[in-house]
Amino acid sequence: MPQRQRAPARAGTPMTRTDDDLLAVARDQLGPVTPIQRFDLPSRVQLLVAGDGQRYILKRHDRPGRYRAEADAYSSWVPSLGGNAPTLIHADPDSLSLLLTVVPGRHATQLQEGSTGELRAYREAGRVLRLIHQAPPGPHAGTRAPAHLAERMRWWAGRAHSAALISASHLHALHAWADRMAAETLETAVCHLDFQPRNWIISPTGQIGVFDFEHSRLDVRVRDFSRLEHRFWGHNPGLREAFFDGYGCSLGPAEQDLLRRFGPLEAVTAMVRGYETGNTELLAHGCTLIADLY
Structure with missing residues (x-):
């Protein structure tokens, strides 16, 4: 469920x-x-x-x-x-x-790590995310999403600094990230924006059901890969390969570079969410990620 x-x-x-x-x-x-x-x-x-x-x-x-x-x-x-x-x-x-x-099945987080079932789930999840990205109004060039991302970064960074989770130098670096992002023009699509195993249900036939669309909107397409890239694929690159096999195409060099550049936003979001909810694992993930980035 x-x-x-x-x-x-x-x-x-x-x-x-x-x-x-x-x-x-x-x-x-x-x-x-x-x-x-x-x-x-x-x-x-x-x-x-x-x-x-x-x-x-x-x-x-x-x-x-x-x-x-x-x-x-x-x-x-x-x-x-x-x-x-x-x-x-x-x-x-x-x-x-x-x-x-109700979408019948079991939660994807119940799958054993490293199992063939986990690989199948990621492949199927890639297929479903491609359907999301192809949904009307579909991918097109846009300018509003980068500005929104820059605003969100400044908001998350301010909360992190107020909670003494980041230093003044980190705050300066995150504001500089926001300034650069606001000047970008990037491909957008309908995005889920919380696409990760906790929001996947696996049916008895292996089909993936996705839920929790409360964050979804037109946004930078690559963002939907960011949480998977920075939280899940690192410990098992095979999951990444399976996912993009299901998605139908891999990322080009420019898209891969953009995905890496979303690391700071993922880091500060995880830090603040982990701190505010008492999720020590998520907080540690964010702290580790931002330390690796800066």
């Missing part, structure tokens, strides 16, 4: 009145539904079973912007993925909630 690596719901926590109100949204669409308690899901994601035995996900957002981004994705380009993504049943702007079908 889909899950996010955030603070887990406390075991045995009863449903709140707000949760009861949210269930009314599902009942309006499906009729009687039964909540199924799953402690591996965050509190804002609820598994439901309808009267016919079909399972659904009721996902509540706490930020209107994230809700709008995911609702727009499901209503526009996600349907082009077919069975590789959940289907949106209903979007409720009043409660910032989405009612979605």
Whole structure:
């Protein structure tokens, strides 16, 4: 089942009145539904079973912007993925909630490292990401995405420096990165922007289902490879080869150089996220990566 690596719901926590109100949204669409308690899901994601035995996900957002981004994705380009993504049943702007079908299978993070199953999953994930990048409006040259990335870098760098995670010299280097990025003109496409194994479900037939589209938007295409490049492919280059085999083409020299240049953004994001969520592994990854870069 889909899950996010955030603070887990406390075991045995009863449903709140707000949760009861949210269930009314599902009942309006499906009729009687039964909540199924799953402690591996965050509190804002609820598994439901309808009267016919079909399972659904009721996902509540706490930020209107994230809700709008995911609702727009499901209503526009996600349907082009077919069975590789959940289907949106209903979007409720009043409660910032989405009612979605369940993609059956097991979580990709449960695969044994170095196994043939892991290689197959990465190959299939590459195929699905190619479908995402080819979805309307499709790849085209753009100028707004680099400026947005520069703004985000300055924001992440400021948070990292305020938390004493980086030095003044690192802060200066990250601001210089932002200045260079803002002047770029780069190929853009519809991007997932959190494309990694925690957001993949593997069906019994080996098909990959992708979820969590709350970050998706038109962005620099190479960015969708950055998290995999800097967090996952380093310990097993075979995963990288399998992924691009599924994607259908490898990166050219200029794209590979651009992918390496996204290392600082990946580093500072991991540092701040790890620090704020208490994820020591993610924090250590970000610290190691930025030390290697600067």
